[in-house]
Amino acid sequence: MENMNASTATAGKVIRCKAAICRNAGKPLVIEEIEVDPPKAYEVRIKILCTSLCHSDVTFWKLDAGPLAVFPRILGHEAVGVVESVGEHVEEVKEGDVAVPVFLPNCGECRDCKSSKTNTCSFGDGIYNFMPRDGTSRFRDMNGEVVAHFLSVSSFSEYTVVDVNHLLKISSDFPVDKACLLSCGVSTGVGAAWNVAKVEEGSTVAIFGLGTVGLAVAEGARLRGASKIIGVDLNSEKSEIAIKFGVTDFINPTSCGEKTVIEVIKELTNGGADYCFECIGLASLMIEAFHCCRVGWGMTVILGVEMHASPMTINTYEIMRGKSVTGSLFGGCKPKTDVPLLAKKYLDKELNLDDFITHEVGFKDINEAFELLLQGKGLRCIIWMD
Amino acid sequence: MENERSSTAGKPIRCKAAVSRKPGEPLVIEEIMVAPPNPHEVRIRIICTSLCHTDITFWKMKDPPAIFPRILGHEAVGVVESVGDDVLEFSEGDYILPVFISDCGECTDCISKKSNLCSKIPFQLSPWMPRYGTSRFTDLKGEVLYHFVSVSSFSEYTVVDTANIVKVDPSVPPNRACLLGCGVATGVGAAWRTANVEAGSTVAIFGLGAIGLAVAEGARLCGATKIIGVDVNPEKFEIGKKFGITDFVSAKECSSTPVSQVINEMTGGGADYCFECVGMVSLVHEAYACCRKGWGKTIVIGYDKPESQLSFSSFEVLHSGKTLMGSWYGGLKPKYDVPVLLKQYLNKELRLDDFVTHELKFEDINKAFDLLIKGKCIRTVIWMASENVPPT
Numbered sequence: 120m121e122n123m124n125a126s127t128a129t130a131g132k133v134i135r136c137k138a139a140i141c142r143n144a145g146k147p148l149v150i151e152e153i154e155v156d157p158p159k160a161y162e163v164r165i166k167i168l169c170t171s172l173c174h175s176d177v178t179f180w181k182l183d184a185g186p187l188a189v190f191p192r193i194l195g196h197e198a199v200g201v202v203e204s205v206g207e208h209v210e211e212v213k214e215g216d217v218a219v220p221v222f223l224p225n226c227g228e229c230r231d232c233k234s235s236k237t238n239t240c241s242f243g244d245g246i247y248n249f250m251p252r253d254g255t256s257r258f259r260d261m262n263g264e265v266v267a268h269f270l271s272v273s274s275f276s277e278y279t280v281v282d283v284n285h286l287l288k289i290s291s292d293f294p295v296d297k298a299c300l301l302s303c304g305v306s307t308g309v310g311a312a313w314n315v316a317k318v319e320e321g322s323t324v325a326i327f328g329l330g331t332v333g334l335a336v337a338e339g340a341r342l343r344g345a346s347k348i349i350g351v352d353l354n355s356e357k358s359e360i361a362i363k364f365g366v367t368d369f370i371n372p373t374s375c376g377e378k379t380v381i382e383v384i385k386e387l388t389n390g391g392a393d394y395c396f397e398c399i400g401l402a403s404l405m406i407e408a409f410h411c412c413r414v415g416w417g418m419t420v421i422l423g424v425e426m427h428a429s430p431m432t433i434n435t436y437e438i439m440r441g442k443s444v445t446g447s448l449f450g451g452c453k454p455k456t457d458v459p460l461l462a463k464k465y466l467d468k469e470l471n472l473d474d475f476i477t478h479e480v481g482f483k484d485i486n487e488a489f490e491l492l493l494q495g496k497g498l499r500c501i502i503w504m505d
Numbered sequence: 506m507e508n509e510r511s512s513t514a515g516k517p518i519r520c521k522a523a524v525s526r527k528p529g530e531p532l533v534i535e536e537i538m539v540a541p542p543n544p545h546e547v548r549i550r551i552i553c554t555s556l557c558h559t560d561i562t563f564w565k566m567k568d569p570p571a572i573f574p575r576i577l578g579h580e581a582v583g584v585v586e587s588v589g590d591d592v593l594e595f596s597e598g599d600y601i602l603p604v605f606i607s608d609c610g611e612c613t614d615c616i617s618k619k620s621n622l623c624s625k626i627p628f629q630l631s632p633w634m635p636r637y638g639t640s641r642f643t644d645l646k647g648e649v650l651y652h653f654v655s656v657s658s659f660s661e662y663t664v665v666d667t668a669n670i671v672k673v674d675p676s677v678p679p680n681r682a683c684l685l686g687c688g689v690a691t692g693v694g695a696a697w698r699t700a701n702v703e704a705g706s707t708v709a710i711f712g713l714g715a716i717g718l719a720v721a722e723g724a725r726l727c728g729a730t731k732i733i734g735v736d737v738n739p740e741k742f743e744i745g746k747k748f749g750i751t752d753f754v755s756a757k758e759c760s761s762t763p764v765s766q767v768i769n770e771m772t773g774g775g776a777d778y779c780f781e782c783v784g785m786v787s788l789v790h791e792a793y794a795c796c797r798k799g800w801g802k803t804i805v806i807g808y809d810k811p812e813s814q815l816s817f818s819s820f821e822v823l824h825s826g827k828t829l830m831g832s833w834y835g836g837l838k839p840k841y842d843v844p845v846l847l848k849q850y851l852n853k854e855l856r857l858d859d860f861v862t863h864e865l866k867f868e869d870i871n872k873a874f875d876l877l878i879k880g881k882c883i884r885t886v887i888w889m890a891s892e893n894v895p896p897t
Contacts, residue, residue, distance in 0.1 A: 230774075237799030239826045389613075390624070405819050415620030425819040435786065435813040435831070438805045441620055443830035446822035 130204035130214070131157050134164070138258070138276035139485045140266060142191045144183035147486045148275065153193075153266060155278045156257040158206035162250065162280050164257075165200035165218060168295045170274040171476075171499045172488040173197045173303050174330060175424055178400070179269065180489070182426065189248050192267040193258060196222045198274030199289070199298040209283050217291045219302050221454040222247065222270035224284040238314075238453045242284050247271040251282050272302075275485060277504055287455045293462055296479075296501045297472040300331075301458050303449070304499065305475060307422060308335020308398070309461060310450020312343060315420050316394040320344030325384050325392040325411050326366070328399035329357040331475055331498045332422055334364040336396045338471055339450075341365025342464075349384055349392065354495050363474045384411040395419045402429035409433055414440045421446030475499045514587035514597070515541050518548070522642070522660035523870045524650060526574040528567045531871045532659065537576075537650060539662045540641040542589035546634065546664050548641075549603065552679040553888045554581035554658040555861075556873040557687045558714065558784075559808060563630075563653065564874070570630040570811065575651040576642055579605045580686035581658030582679045592667050600673045602686055604839040605654035607635065607668035621698075621838045626668045628833065630654065630811070635666050656686070659870060661889050671843045677850060679893075680864065680886040681857045684715075685843050687834070688884065689860055692719020692782065693846060694835015695806045696727055700778045704728025709768050709776040710750075711792050712783035712807060713741040715860055715883050718748040720780045720806075722856060723835075725749030726849070733776065735764055738880060747859045765794035778802050784809035786816075793817070798825045805831035860884045866891040 134155045139148035158164045176195060182188040202216045212218050224242040226232055231239045243251035248267045250257060257280035258266035258273070271285045289298055300306075308331065312318045324340045326333045329352040337348050341364065350357070350366040358369040368387055372380050385391055391413030397405045400423030409419045409431075419442070421431075433444065452458065464470035477497030480487050488500040518539045523532035542548045560577045563570075585599040595601065607626040614620040622628065626635045632651035633639055641664040642650035642657070657663045673682045684690070692715070696702045708724045710717045713736040721732050725748070734741065734750040742753035752771065756764050769775050775797030781789045784807030793803045805815075817829070837843065849855035863885040865872055873885040888894045 231799045234800060237826055239799035239824075245824065400819075402819055415614050415617065415622045415624075421819050421822050423819075424823065428818065428820070430816040431819045431822065432814045432816045435784075435789070435805055435809065435815055436811050438815070438829060438831035439808065439833055441622055441830075441832060441836075443828055444817075444822065445826065445828040446819070446824075447826050448824060451826070 133157065134278050136277035137482070138193050139482070140191050140260065141180055141194050144188065145181045148194070150483060152261050153276065154259045155276070155280060158204060158280050159253070160207040161209060161252060161283050162206040163209055163212060163218070163283055163286055164203045164278060164280045165220065166203045166278055167198050167200040167274050167276065167504050169299050169501050169503045170195045170198035171299050171501050172492050174492065177489065177492055178424055178426055187246065189267045191260065191264070192248070192269050193273040193276050193279070194269045195274035195276070196270040196272035197299055197303040198272060199295045199302065203278065211283055212286060212288050216288050217293070217295070217298070218286050218288050219298055219458060220272040220274065220279070220281045220286050221302055221449070221458070222272055222285070223449040223454055224251070224271070224282070225454040226284045227455065232453065238447070238449060238451050240284070243271070250280065287458055289459065289462055293466070296476055297465055298462065299501060300472055300475050300499060301461050304331035305335040305472060306452050306458060306461055307450040308332040309339035309470065310452035310457065311396060311420050311422055311447060312336050312339030314451030315445060315447045316396070316418055318343040318345050318394055321346045322393040323347040323388040325349040325351065325395045325408065327351045327395070327397045327404050327408050328423065329361050329366070330398060333396065333398035334361060334475070334498065336398060337361065337364040337366050342469060347388060349387060351380060360474065360498070364471065380407060381410045388413065390414065391417050393417060397421050397423050399423040400425045402431050405431045406433065409437070409442065409444060412442055414442065417442045419444045422450070476501055479503060517541065518662050520661035521867065522576050522650070523867070524574050524644070525564050525577050528571060528573065529565045534868055536645055537660065538643045538645070539660070539664060542587060542664050543634070543637055544590040545592060545636060545667050546589040547592060547595055547667055547670055548586045548662060548664045549583040549601065550586045550662055551581050551583040551658050551660060551889050553683055553886050553893065554578045555683050555884045555886050556877050558877065559687070561874060561877060572632045572651050574644070574648070575632065575653055576657040576660050576663070577653045578658035578660070579654050579656035580683050580688065581656065582673060582682040582686070586662060594667055595670060595672070600675050602671045602673050602682055602843060603656045603658065603663070603665040603669055604671055604686055604834070604843070605656050605669065606834045606839060607655070607666065608838055608840040609668045610840065615838070621832070621834060621836050623668065626666065634664065671839045674844070674847050674851065677847050680861055681850060682847065683886065684857055684860050684884060685846055688715040689719040689857065690837055690843065690846065691806055691835040692716040693723035693726070693855065694837035694842065695780060695804055695832060696720050696723030698836035698842070699830065699832040700780070700802055700804050702727040702729050702778055705730050706777040707731040707772050709733040709735065709779045709792065709795060711735045711779070711781045711788045713745050713750070714782065716806060717780070717782035718745060718860070718883060720782060721745060721748040721750050726855060731772070733768060733771065744883070763791065765791045768795035772797070774798070775801050778804065780804045781807050783807040786813050789815055793827065793829060796827055798827060801827045803827065803829050805829070806835070861886050864888065864894050866894050
């Protein structure tokens with residue numbers, strides 16, 4: 120950990136450091152030297168301590184066409200770091216603070232931030248390939264070419280610049296690898312169970328996709344006293360780890376015999392689950408989840424990011440029979456207020472974060488993290504910068 | 506006691522009914538036979554009934570679930586003529602409202618606060634009495650006449666399951682009580698129970714028929730401060746004002762700006778609650794497009810065809826945080842909520858009077874169809890006894 124004098128020395132200057140750049144869709148990231156400009160007004164430059172790979176990074180890494188595919192780019196959005204320097208007007212954090220960047224903004228001033236009902240802060244353009252206030256990048260490669268940001272975080276770099284609306288401070292005592300998880304996946308899942316679905320004691324829950332988000336939903340549902348937490352995944356190896364997060368029944372769709380997943384879930388829940396979560400990003404699964412939820416009050420929550428514009432088709436009749444559909448980013452959590460609450464629950468030994476971390480690599484081996492995720496091995500791989 | 510039982514109890518009744526024999530053709534008033542009620546059933550003498558758009562949908566429909574010959578009608582009020590065995594809730598002479606959705610009071614759904622869809626006697630578009638799969642109606646040739654959504658009110662007498670009956674406070678006039686059998690209850694309930702509109706909300710209503718206007722009335726009662734009505738017929742604005750509509754948006758096809766864009770601009774980002782009260786898939790999408798991100802709810806209460814499919818971009822669902830929901834009968838539990846609404850009417854809180862725009866004799870029932878198809882009425886009440894029709 121750098122001492123105060125060292126970080127002050129770089130304040131206001133361009134920093135030269137390493138970053139894992141994505142230059143071509145689906146190709147291994149290349150660790151290169153880049154230049155990181157100092158933070159402008161309302162911006163913070165952070166030295167990343169560790170970062171983890173989330174499926175959304177992979178989704179955009181693979182994306183080769185359309186307005187959301189931008190190259191070269193620095194991916195990564197689940198991370199934790201130390202503030203190296205702050206731009207003008209930044210009061211929330213100061214040099215030396217440990218901070219978690221989040222892809223979802225939380226300006227605290229817009230109507231959405233002021234409402235308790237939502238986290239859909241209106242700040243920014245919703246795409247976040249560049250710094251939100253002036254649309255430019257703080258990164259350049261060694262040829263002087265602009266390198267794009269990603270989801271307002273870009274954590275696959277030793278240093279990054281983040282808008283203050285995308286940053287929250289955490290205690291320097293908090294274990295950094297666990298903090299990193301709260302930056303996206305785990306908060307999304309737990310938040311979805313608590314804020315969006317509002318799972319209550321005795322509820323039945325069905326979760327499609329037992330990656331980190333899905334298992335975090337399970338963890339959230341478990342903490343709320345759900346009576347049945349059904350996990351659906353094509354990978355039977357997930358069944359074991361799923362138990363740690365509260366999954367009571369595991370379904371592998373290829374092992375249901377003559378029955379469909381919908382039939383199995385309806386049998387297990389006496390007619391349908393109270394809450395169904397789609398945590399992969401496939402329209403067909405979203406529709407299946409919808410059919411698994413109970414008539415009368417069943418709610419389907421979409422958390423997966425679907426990138427092919429495949430429509431989700433649902434029958435009006437089913438909607439009129441009391442089923443509802445909703446979705447959210449970051450599990451409906453307001454980053455600045457809810458992440459510290461989740462952190463506290465971890466410290467109070469209520470929320471299980473440890474079991475999400477299944478692998479660790481050094482920054483130079485970042486492509487291994489991609490391999491692991493693509494092969495469906497493990498949950499979160501922590502990438503240590505040092 | 507024997508003396509108090511009606512003279513017709515236990516016997517078939519011969520009476521008049523308006524029978525729908527062929528799709529889209531005028532109903533024919535004929536004599537029919539109505540069998541006595543089975544156990545858990547009640548035979549009712551209908552006082553008055555009103556025409557709802559769903560009756561028209563099934564009157565016009567050529568394919569299943571439409572079926573002929575059928576006695577349509579499901580919004581009505583009447584008096585109990587006789588009860589079948591095992592009926593403890595009702596007695597002869599009770600003033601009651603039949604409702605197309607059941608309320609058994611015992612199943613998981615009826616016990617839950619969240620649902621009004623009784624699972625013991627589930628709603629079906631069935632041509633039969635719910636518990637037995639048989640009909641109580643025959644024509645004079647002995648041919649079976651089919652029931653309609655467990656009510657069949659276009660008849661001087663009908664038979665209804667006890668789970669489908671609500672007691673009505675005798676102070677409520679019949680031509681107001683019958684409105685709560687479907688349309689008005691659906692609209693008011695949608696605002697109150699399904700959406701749970703809170704004071705200060707902004708609401709947009711697509712389709713200003715009886716249901717849409719009832720949503721406005723319900724939203725008004727809930728304290729909504731901006732109630733935007735959308736309709737193709739500009740005359741609906743004046744009418745809508747009586748029901749609490751504060752702003753009107755015309756949905757005429759020649760308009761170049763989509764309705765959702767107009768509403769997004771009017772509301773600075775979208776309405777808190779959008780209600781679709783017509784039953785058109787395209788309108789549901791329009792409604793979804795102008796409900797506010799973050800907390801906006803789109804509520805589907807208009808019913809089109811059983812196979813209507815909505816198509817959404819999940820990316821939008823994910824990013825917007827909007828909720829799509831819907832309900833039958835406004836999410837109301839008939840036996841509990843209808844008396845609450847009736848009380849609100851008697852207390853002059855819930856306004857029902859302006860829904861009734863026309864009143865006809867039973868023999869003129871086909872005029873009611875005409876008026877509704879042409880959009881010239883909100884609710885037309887059809888009185889079984891002609892002397893009850895108020896002079897025009």
